[in-house]
Amino acid sequence: MSSPQQDLPIRDIVIIGGGPAGMFAAFYGGMRQASVTIIESMPQLGGQLAALYPEKYIYDVAGFPKVTAQELVNQLKQQMDHFQPTVCLEEKVAQVVKKDERLFEIHTDKRIHTAKAVIVTAGVGAFEPRRLELPEAAGYEKTNLHYFVSDLQRFKGRKVLISGGGDSAVDWA
Numbered sequence: 763m764s765s766p767q768q769d770l771p772i773r774d775i776v777i778i779g780g781g782p783a784g785m786f787a788a789f790y791g792g793m794r795q796a797s798v799t800i801i802e803s804m805p806q807l808g809g810q811l812a813a814l815y816p817e818k819y820i821y822d823v824a825g826f827p828k829v830t831a832q833e834l835v836n837q838l839k840q841q842m843d844h845f846q847p848t849v850c851l852e853e854k855v856a857q858v859v860k861k862d863e864r865l866f867e868i869h870t871d872k873r874i875h876t877a878k879a880v881i882v883t884a885g886v887g888a889f890e891p892r893r894l895e896l897p898e899a900a901g902y903e904k905t906n907l908h909y910f911v912s913d914l915q916r917f918k919g920r921k922v923l924i925s926g927g928g929d930s931a932v933d934w935a
Contacts, residue, residue, distance in 0.1 A: 770873065770874075770875055770876065771797070772865065772876045772877065772878070773797045773798065773799045773848070773875065773876070773877045773878070774791065774796035774797045774798065774877065774878050774879065775787075775791045775796050775797070775798045775799070775877060775878070775879045775880070775881060776798075776799045776800075776801060776866070776868050776875050776877035776879075776880050776881075777791075777798065777799070777800045777801070777847075777880075777881045777882075777883055778801050778855050778858075778868070778880065778881070778882045778883065778884055779800075779801075779802065779809070779882065779883035779884035779885060780800045780801070780802030780804070780807040780808070780809065780849065780851070781807075781808060781809020781810065781811065781883060781884075781885050782808070782809060782811060782834065782835070782838055783883040783885070784800055784802070784807075784809075784881075784883035785800070785807060785808075785835075785838040785839065785841075785842050786838060786841075786842070787881050787883055788800050788842040788845070788847040789838070789841045789842040789844070789845065791845070791847070792842065792844065792845020792846070792847060793845065798845070798847040798848070799847060799848040799849075799850060799875060799877070800847055800848070800849050800850065801850045801853050801855055801868065801870060801875065802849070802850065802851050802852075802853070803852065803853065803854045803855075804851070804852070805851055805852050806851065807835065807838075807839060807849065807851070808831070808832070808835035808838075808839075809885050810885065810886065811831035811832070811834060811835050812831065812832060812835050815831055816830065816831050816832035816835070817830055817831070817832065817914045818830065818831050819831075820834060850870070850872070850875075853870045853871060853872045853873075854870060854871045855868060855869070855870050856869050856870060856871060857869040858880055861876070864878060865877070865878060866878075866879070866880050868880060894907065
């Protein structure tokens with residue numbers, strides 16, 4: 763870990779996890795005039811919805827009879843952006859320390875954040891795919907071997923084999 767930056771302002775709320783729950787928590791904190799920072803380990807907000815199945819339809823979100831995961835993430839981002847939370851992407855939380863009776867320090871791989879409150883909305887947390895353990899597999903990644911479905915059009919008109927993945931594999935099949 764490099765020497766962390768400590769010159770950040772004290773925030774009312776730091777949210778660990780930038781999935782749907784974290785994004786809505788940022789919006790709600792903003793509605794209550796709280797200064798909010800979201801810390802997300804992935805390169806984008808949206809959690810599993812954005813990373814694993816952005817084009818999958820979701821049917822159980824209040825107010826949406828049917829919405830793609832990416833559309834839901836986009837709507838949540840637009841909603842929370844109204845209050846301009848600070849968003850720290852590709853930043854992993856290592857430790858949360860209670861500094862004193864009113865402040866917490868959130869130590870990440872990039873800096874130390876200080877906040878009056880911490881909300882953990884990490885879901886399954888940072889995740890990496892379980893890669894195919896074959897010597898040549900890495901050479902096929904991104905061309906013929908995919909661990910996530912980020913663009914359905916890429917597979918249109920092609921023969922596809924789905925292996926593993928539990929419930930999400932069945933959903934895609």
